[in-house]
Amino acid sequence: MDLQLTGRIALVTGGTKGIGRAVVEGLATEGAKVAFCARTEADVAKVEEELRGAGHDVTGTALDVADADALTAWVAASAQHYGGIDIVVANVSALSIGPGPEHWKPSFEVDLMHTVRTVDAALPHLEASGVGSIVAVSSVSGREVDFAAGAYGVMKAALVHYTSGLAFQLAGKVRANAVSPGNTYFEGGVWHSLDQNDPEFFAQALGLNPTGRMATPEEIAYGVIMLASPRASFITGTHLVVDGALTRGVQL
Template sequence: MDLQLDGRVALVTGGTKGIGRAVVEGLAAEGARVAFCARTADDVAKAEQELRDAGHDVAGTALDVADGAALAAWVAAAAERFGGIDVVVANVSALAIGPDPDFWRQSFEVDLMHTVRVVEAALPHLEAGGVGSVVAVSSVSGREIDFTAGPYGVMKSALVHYTSGLAYQHAGKVRANTVSPGNTYFDGGVWQSIEQNNPELFGTALGLNPTGRMARPEEVAYGVVMLSSPRASFITGTHLVVDGALTRGVQL
């Protein structure tokens, strides 16, 4: 099926590793031109070169998404370079787990406010293109209480509310949806670190997955790419959980 993404312009935050990298690859494979950012310059340069070597039209930028001015400047530069913006995928998380008061600030600025700021900066371009789509990457930890209860889970839950409100406020102009992954395993990711440093927690988490495994980044990215596509023209304000039946609540 043609996803009608060929030639579209997409922005992806946190695009060098894990789910974000898989989203960049998925969008680019459908012919989208992709601007992505991440904090570490070496990772950005490496990812950009690899993606260009694969034949994709991409542009990577190193920045801290908690810096509102830098984030807005990145959006403006991407729109100028590619001639507009059709898709925004907000994917970065501070991964601030625990009761430390500073973790609340980090989660607020990175998980929630970076999403708000990147969307606000991109909205005029999304509306002008006529097929604008926003996808926020949340987490199953925003849907139910687990070991991340506190700043991480609260801000992930807030993302679902924010995105649903965005869909209502901009209905008919810009679509907005949320994707909430379950535990996702990849090299250099948080679950690989937990596996190495806290095998008891890793074993407990793995045991909660009825599939017997954790998600792969490309499996989550599939949901993001589908919702980004103009083919999903009447899907807005939805919350897509991609967790292999990990969560057990009934989503009504």
């Protein structure tokens, strides 16, 4: 099925590793032009070189999404470079897990406010697009209380509420949806690190999933790209859980 993404312009935050990298590559493979950002300059340059070498039209920028001015400037520069914005995928997380106050500020500024600021800056372009789409990457930790209860889980839950509100407020103009991944395994990621350094906890987490495995970034990216696509033209305000039946709550 043609996802109607050829020539569309997408912004992706956190686009060099894991889910974000898979989203950037997936959108580009479908023919979209993709501007992405991440914190580490070397990683940005590497991904940009690899994807351009594969014939994709991508542009990478190194920035800290907690820097509101830098983030807003990146959105504006990307819109100017490509001539608009059709899709925003807010993917960055501080991954600040724990109960202490030192986890609340980065979770608020990065997980939640970077999403709000990116959307605010991109919104005029999304409205002008005619097919504007916002996808926020949340987490199953926002759906149920688990080991990431506290700042991380709360902010991920807030992202779902935020996108639902956007969907209502922008209905008929711009679509907004949230995707909540389950545990996702990739080299250099959290679960890869735990597999190496805390195998007992990793085994416990793995054992919770009835599929017997964790997701790949590409499996999560499929949900993001599908919702971002104009093919999903009547899907807005949706919370898509992609977790291999890890969580057991019933969405009514």
